[in-house]
Amino acid sequence: MVILQVAISLFALCSLTSAQTRGDYSETCVPSDGFGKYCPTTCGVADYLQRYRPVVETDLDRLYDILEEITNLTKGTEEKVVYMRDSATHAKKSVSPDIYIKKSSNMLEDILRFERSIIEQESQIYELEQLLSANEKRMLQLKQMAIQLEQKCQQPCEDTVKIQPITGKDCQEIANRGARTSGLYFVKPAAAKEQFLVYCEIDSTGSGWTVLQRRRDGSVDFNKNWIQFKEGFGYLSPDDTTEYWLGNEKMHLLSTQSSIPYILRIEMVDWDGVRKHADYAMFKVGPEADMYRLTYAYYYGGDAGDAFDGFDFGDDPSDKFYTSHNGMQFSTSDKDNDKYQGNCAKQDGSGWWMNRCHAAHLNGKYYQGGRYTEKDAGQYGYDNGIIWATWHSRWYSMKETTMKMIPINRMSVTGQQANVKNFGGLGDI
Numbered sequence: 001m002v003i004l005q006v007a008i009s010l011f012a013l014c015s016l017t018s019a020q021t022r023g024d025y026s027e028t029c030v031p032s033d034g035f036g037k038y039c040p041t042t043c044g045v046a047d048y049l050q051r052y053r054p055v056v057e058t059d060l061d062r063l064y065d066i067l068e069e070i071t072n073l074t075k076g077t078e079e080k081v082v083y084m085r086d087s088a089t090h091a092k093k094s095v096s097p098d099i100y101i102k103k104s105s106n107m108l109e110d111i112l113r114f115e116r117s118i119i120e121q122e123s124q125i126y127e128l129e130q131l132l133s134a135n136e137k138r139m140l141q142l143k144q145m146a147i148q149l150e151q152k153c154q155q156p157c158e159d160t161v162k163i164q165p166i167t168g169k170d171c172q173e174i175a176n177r178g179a180r181t182s183g184l185y186f187v188k189p190a191a192a193k194e195q196f197l198v199y200c201e202i203d204s205t206g207s208g209w210t211v212l213q214r215r216r217d218g219s220v221d222f223n224k225n226w227i228q229f230k231e232g233f234g235y236l237s238p239d240d241t242t243e244y245w246l247g248n249e250k251m252h253l254l255s256t257q258s259s260i261p262y263i264l265r266i267e268m269v270d271w272d273g274v275r276k277h278a279d280y281a282m283f284k285v286g287p288e289a290d291m292y293r294l295t296y297a298y299y300y301g302g303d304a305g306d307a308f309d310g311f312d313f314g315d316d317p318s319d320k321f322y323t324s325h326n327g328m329q330f331s332t333s334d335k336d337n338d339k340y341q342g343n344c345a346k347q348d349g350s351g352w353w354m355n356r357c358h359a360a361h362l363n364g365k366y367y368q369g370g371r372y373t374e375k376d377a378g379q380y381g382y383d384n385g386i387i388w389a390t391w392h393s394r395w396y397s398m399k400e401t402t403m404k405m406i407p408i409n410r411m412s413v414t415g416q417q418a419n420v421k422n423f424g425g426l427g428d429i
């Protein structure tokens with residue numbers, strides 16, 4: 001009975017914990033829901049417990065069968081003992097020595113049979129004890145796992161995400177107000193109706209980067225629609241371990257609020273662990289009425305090359321012109337604002353400042369290991385990875401990316417050498 005109770009309580013726990021798993025399955029985006037909450041652990045142990053369930057149940061059934069068998073055997077033996085006792089009494093009463101001898105030999109046979117049955121029972125009892133102890137051990141393990149699982153699930157599933165108390169119009173203002181820790185902060189850009197959560201990357205010198213996009217491990221699907229890209233999706237985490245798109249509307253509010261222009265920094269890590277970056281001066285995301293158009297004044301520098309300016313892939317002389325991104329409107333699978341007769345965003349399964357289509361594509365499909373082929377790219381077969389063509393080929397997808405912004409006057413403080421080149425982008429200075 002104890003075992004049964006343990007089993008029942010375990011199963012109850014399993015069904016409870018499996019309901020706490022985190023998912024990114026929502027098709028539609030509700031602005032106020034999901035974003036900024038933090039519950040990163042998928043409690044896979046619950047699945048493990050569920051898998052164990054049929055094995056334990058089978059063992060228990062077998063245990064009950066054997067117990068029943070033994071009960072029957074014991075009953076039979078008891079009947080035999082009664083029979084033997086009766087025969088002995090009867091023999092004593094008998095006057096005939098022949099009958100007595102015959103009865104005695106019968107009794108002897110009975111005793112032998114009885115002994116054999118006892119030996120058989122003993123071996124069955126031994127087997128049963130082994131099974132019982134194995135089951136108890138397994139139950140104990142399951143119980144311990146359940147306790148661990150419970151503790152693990154309680155921790156992140158409670159809303160215990162640490163949000164830093166300082167606020168500002170962007171992460172640099174937050175750093176200026178004394179913040180020296182990277183983490184989650186509320187910002188309220190000048191034209192924002194309400195504050196919203198961002199991840200601020202703040203270093204010891206007091207530079208505060210506002211992080212706009214993060215790819216890390218492919219855990220978030222970037223194939224989303226216009227509304228989702230507008231509002232943002234994915235997960236913000238205080239330790240910067242999760243993937244997300246902050247949202248076009250927020251990027252617009254952040255990048256257009258200040259008289260001091262912003263630098264957009266794109267940071268990438270490839271599958272050999274090499275880290276490179278590209279900086280763009282006077283980065284701006286336009287309003288929704290202008291389809292969140294991307295503009296910058298010039299390539300400010302970096303060792304990853306200027307893929308936003310397009311890339312000559314060698315297919316056509318116009319490659320570079322038609323794969324540049326400065327001045328492009330944002331496109332999603334359900335809103336085609338690109339310069340291509342088809343729909344780049346639909347073909348590549350992501351939202352981006354598509355031209356015809358891209359040389360830089362940080363919202364692309366996540367490919368483990370980096371290298372992929374036309375075959376891997378699915379029904380359309382176009383290069384749809386996380387691409388930065390001036391560093392790696394378009395058939396190589398980056399391992400990690402970050403898009404973040406900082407006021408340009410902080411760049412001298414961060415020690416970055418400006419490798420200023422004026423390309424023919426919009427708003428040349």
Ligand SMILES: [Ca+2]
Nearest residue numbers: 336340341342
């Ligand atoms: Ca088009």
